[in-house]
Amino acid sequence: DIVMTQTPLSSPVTLGQPASISCRASQSLVHSNGNTYLNWLQQRPGQPPRLLIYKISNRVSGVPDRFSGRGAGTDFTLEISRVEAEDVGVYYCLQSKQFPLTFGGGTKVEIK
Amino acid sequence: QVQLQESGPGLVKPSETLSLTCTVSGDSITSSSDYWGWIRQPPGKGLEWIVSLLYSGGTYYNPSLRSRATISVDTSKNQLSLKLTSMTAADTATYYCMRHRPYISPDYWGPGTLVTVSS
Numbered sequence: 746d747i748v749m750t751q752t753p754l755s756s757p758v759t760l761g762q763p764a765s766i767s768c769r770a771s772q773s774l775v776h777s778n779g780n781t782y783l784n785w786l787q788q789r790p791g792q793p794p795r796l797l798i799y800k801i802s803n804r805v806s807g808v809p810d811r812f813s814g815r816g817a818g819t820d821f822t823l824e825i826s827r828v829e830a831e832d833v834g835v836y837y838c839l840q841s842k843q844f845p846l847t848f849g850g851g852t853k854v855e856i857k
Numbered sequence: 858q859v860q861l862q863e864s865g866p867g868l869v870k871p872s873e874t875l876s877l878t879c880t881v882s883g884d885s886i887t888s889s890s891d892y893w894g895w896i897r898q899p900p901g902k903g904l905e906w907i908v909s910l911l912y913s914g915g916t917y918y919n920p921s922l923r924s925r926a927t928i929s930v931d932t933s934k935n936q937l938s939l940k941l942t943s944m945t946a947a948d949t950a951t952y953y954c955m956r957h958r959p960y961i962s963p964d965y966w967g968p969g970t971l972v973t974v975s976s
Binding site for chain 1: 903904905906909917918919920953957960961962963964966967968969
């Protein structure tokens with residue numbers, strides 16, 4: 746199984762300031778087809794998760810452009826350029842290169 | 858608009874079998890391009906993938922749950938179901954029904970149903 750490790754556990758941020766979340770995979774997420782299957786999801790309090798970004802950096806339709814993803818191989822980052830109140834929640838990375846699908850432990854973004 | 862809705866008992870006794878159903882609208886569970894399955898989340902904890910099924914071929918289980926979990930479909934009702942045997946307190950969680958494309962994260966989720974295991 747591919748183990749996904751996220752840091753930090755918690756990220757207190759001032760409104761309007763940036764936030765950054767790291768995710769490391771225990772093995773490369775590059776598929777033999779050349780694609781890298783790393784996703785980012787947001788879970789607001791009391792709601793199911795919502796897909797934000799797939800294949801490292803592709804934003805889902807409707808996701809604000811203050812969210813961006815980058816990385817390669819085993820190391821990935823989700824960045825929020827200017828945190829807004831609606832961004833509060835837990836963020837998860839997910840590898841979908843192979844079964845079993847595996848999630849990172851989550852990073853809680855909260856407002857200072 | 859794809860919608861998923863879970864249903865099932867909110868309370869299960871230890872050692873019993875959990876049965877959950879997910880009703881899908883806006884897409885067909887027989888689609889050759891969509892996986893359908895289940896993910897769970899214990900209270901205050903992270904997400905755990907349980908199972909994904911591609912109707913045209915291929916069912917994949919989390920190895921940690923394979924011996925206890927069974928997914929099935931009812932095409933006449935456009936529903937999928939999950940059975941999880943020998944329930945313990947560690948299985949207390951919100952269970953989500955979801956859809957995903959090959960190699961992509963789930964993009965549609967049900968609202969989730971909380972299942973508590975207690976005598």
